[in-house]
Structures are given as structure tokens and as C-alpha cells.
Amino acid sequence: MTDEPVNQMIAPDVRAYLTQLRIYRFQVVYQFQESAHLPPFKGSMFRGALGAALIRTSCSCIKKSKGSQDFDVTAHEQYCSFGYLFQNEPNLVAQAEHWTTNLANMQKPRPMMINASSQIQRQYEIGDRISIELMLFGDAIEHMPLLVLALKELGEIGVGSHRAKLKLIQVGRLDELGNWAAVVYDGRDDTIRVEHLLPLPLDDILSHPVTTETLMIRYMTPTRLKSEGLLSDKISFAMLFQSAYRRIVSLLAYYHSDSQLPDVALYDQLMKEAKQIEPVTELTQWIELERYSNRQKQKMNLGGVVGMSTFRGDWQRLIAILLLSQWTGIGKSTVFGLGQIKVFFDN
Numbered sequence: 001m002t003d004e005p006v007n008q009m010i011a012p013d014v015r016a017y018l019t020q021l022r023i024y025r026f027q028v029v030y031q032f033q034e035s036a037h038l039p040p041f042k043g044s045m046f047r048g049a050l051g052a053a054l055i056r057t058s059c060s061c062i063k064k065s066k067g068s069q070d071f072d073v074t075a076h077e078q079y080c081s082f083g084y085l086f087q088n089e090p091n092l093v094a095q096a097e098h099w100t101t102n103l104a105n106m107q108k109p110r111p112m113m114i115n116a117s118s119q120i121q122r123q124y125e126i127g128d129r130i131s132i133e134l135m136l137f138g139d140a141i142e143h144m145p146l147l148v149l150a151l152k153e154l155g156e157i158g159v160g161s162h163r164a165k166l167k168l169i170q171v172g173r174l175d176e177l178g179n180w181a182a183v184v185y186d187g188r189d190d191t192i193r194v195e196h197l198l199p200l201p202l203d204d205i206l207s208h209p210v211t212t213e214t215l216m217i218r219y220m221t222p223t224r225l226k227s228e229g230l231l232s233d234k235i236s237f238a239m240l241f242q243s244a245y246r247r248i249v250s251l252l253a254y255y256h257s258d259s260q261l262p263d264v265a266l267y268d269q270l271m272k273e274a275k276q277i278e279p280v281t282e283l284t285q286w287i288e289l290e291r292y293s294n295r296q297k298q299k300m301n302l303g304g305v306v307g308m309s310t311f312r313g314d315w316q317r318l319i320a321i322l323l324l325s326q327w328t329g330i331g332k333s334t335v336f337g338l339g340q341i342k343v344f345f346d347n
């Protein structure tokens with residue numbers, strides 16, 4: 001090894017595909033109008049409530065079709081915000097076929113994620129605030145104005161077992177560091193500022209050179225990755241990379257019309273490189289979370305890996321994927337905030 005820092009630019013062949021991705025990051029701020037006792041893990045609760053609110057405010061297909069046979073699934077999933085954001089069927093987008101062999105054993109991703117994992121408080125009083133993070137990918141941004149209406153409606157419906165009501169105070173756009181960048185909606189004038197619906201600047205993010213050989217991955221929320229069909233309590237670099245790459249390609253394929261997909265051959269080459277990356281330290285553990293499924297009327301376990309791992313190796317062509325997966329999430333159950341990772345460079 002040399003004393004010179006390794007000045008690794010992100011490989012241009014990989015970067016060109018990745019910068020097509022559009023990632024929108026928002027913070028939603030509510031104020032409690034009633035006291036509430038909420039579960040520690042709130043992502044699935046907010047997601048369920050938002051789905052119910054969106055059906056009320058913008059989906060007429062389900063109401064119209066109650067009991068009848070003429071439910072138009074395609075219209076519901078292509079044009080209706082609830083269908084598009086919550087219920088997408090595979091195979092609606094022809095472009096994805098190019099990748100079907102490699103994406104075959106992976107579910108079509110949803111174009112929206114809700115993360116409330118920073119909110120661990122359980123008891124809230126009138127006047128307390130709570131904020132959740134909302135991410136949208138690609139073409140899903142077109143549904144944001146209706147989503148803001150549904151976020152207001154969510155407050156009217158209420159959350160938790162006693163349906164505590166909330167007032168929507170503000171929705172803001174966040175930058176890549178999680179800082180508030182612009183107001184998208186303000187409850188005081190009840191106006192949506194569509195000019196502030198901008199994606200993260202991936203061009204800038206991916207043009208920083210990286211000057212280290214050791215990479216630290218922190219699993220912020222339980223991360224659920226499968227190895228040979230089973231959820232794994234150990235995460236290798238190759239597993240991490242494979243999951244992140246497939247997720248990004250499938251988001252491009254399904255939710256970015258006119259995007260160019262990378263060749264399957266590039267994926268094979270990169271996977272070979274990923275398998276060469278060595279673990280250095282592994283300080284991780286498996287933790288269980290519980291959530292209540294309204295649909296299945298039962299408690300469900302949502303365990304995953306938390307903690308941190310460090311890796312060493314020649315990851316010049318691989319790093320961009322992991323940088324982006326900080327905002328796309330990896331593995332299963334990302335829709336309500338699991339699989340949130342952070343990448344650190346250890347000099």
C-alpha cells in the first residue's frame with residue numbers, strides 16, 4: 001500500500017445510468033390536536049393511514065366497483081394515485097422486460113417510502129409535533145399534489161388505536177444531508193408550491209472523489225436481506241451490493257419513463273468485483289420489530305440487521321450504487337422505513 005490517498009472518482013459507465021434516477025425527499029410535520037399513545041415503530045402505521053386517506057381523497061375506482069365485476073385494474077394502477085403508489089402490479093411497464101431474467105425473483109418496488117424511525121417517543125400531548133420522512137421516486141412525483149391533500153386527510157382521520165387527530169403544519173423538501181431546503185406546503189396559506197418539487201442533485205453527489213479504502217456501512221433501521229431464499233443475520237458486501245443495484249435498476253425500469261437501463265453484462269461484471277470486497281469488522285445484531293397488519297388483522301414480526309460493518313477493497317466502480325441506496329433503502333420492507341443505511345468513509 002502507498003501513503004498517497006486513493007483518489008477514486010466514480011466510474012463514468014456506472015454514473016451515467018445512476019444520474020437518471022430521480023429521488024425526492026420530503027419532511028412532513030404534524031401537530032397533535034389530541035393526546036396519543038403510539039407504537040414505537042410508526043412507519044407502517046403512517047403508511048397504512050396515508051393509504052386509507054388517499055382512497056378517500058382520490059380513488060373512486062375501488063368505491064365504484066364495490067361488489068361489481070367491472071373493476072378496471074389498469075386504470076386504477078396507472079392513473080389513480082392510490083393504485084400507483086400503493087398497489088402496483090408487475091408487468092405494467094414493458095421496458096422492465098429487458099431485465100426480467102435478473103429481476104425475476106425480486107418484487108416490483110413501490111415508488112414511495114415512509115420513514116418515521118427517528119420518532120421513538122410513544123406518548124404525545126396536544127400541541128406536540130411529529131415529523132415523518134416521505135420519499136418518492138421518478139414519475140411518482142406527479143402524484144405529490146394529491147398526496148399532500150391525502151396527508152391533510154390523514155390528520156383528519158387520525159392515527160393510533162384511538163385515532164388521535166393531527167394538523168398538517170408543513171411539508172418541506174429535504175436536501176441530501178437531511179436539511180430543510182424549501183417549503184412545499186404551508187398549512188397557514190394551504191398552498192402547494194409545485195416549483196419546489198425538485199429531486200436530489202445526484203450529479204453533484206456522485207461527482208465527489210472518494211479518498212479512502214475503507215468503507216463503513218451503518219444499518220440505521222433493521223435491514224432484511226435474503227441469502228439463498230432465507231433472511232440472513234449476516235450481510236456480505238456482495239449481498240449489500242446486489243440488493244442495492246437491483247433496487248435502483250428496478251426503480252429506473254418501472255418509474256422513470258425513457259430511462260436507459262444498464263446491460264445485464266455490466267451487472268455481472270460488477271457482481272464479480274463486489275465478491276472481491278473483504279469484510280474488516282462486523283458489529284451487527286439481529287433485532288425484532290413488531291407491527292400490526294390491518295389487512296391481515298395480526299401482529300407481524302419484522303426483524304433485521306442493525307449495527308455497522310466495515311469493508312476494504314477496490315470498490316471504485318461499486319460505490320455510487322451504495323451512495324444512492326442511502327435514499328432508496330435496501331432489502332425488504334423499505335416502504336415503511338426498514339433497510340435504511342448510511343455510508344461513511346474511514347480515512
Ligand SMILES: [Zn+2]
Nearest residue numbers: 059061076080
Ligand atoms: Zn383507484
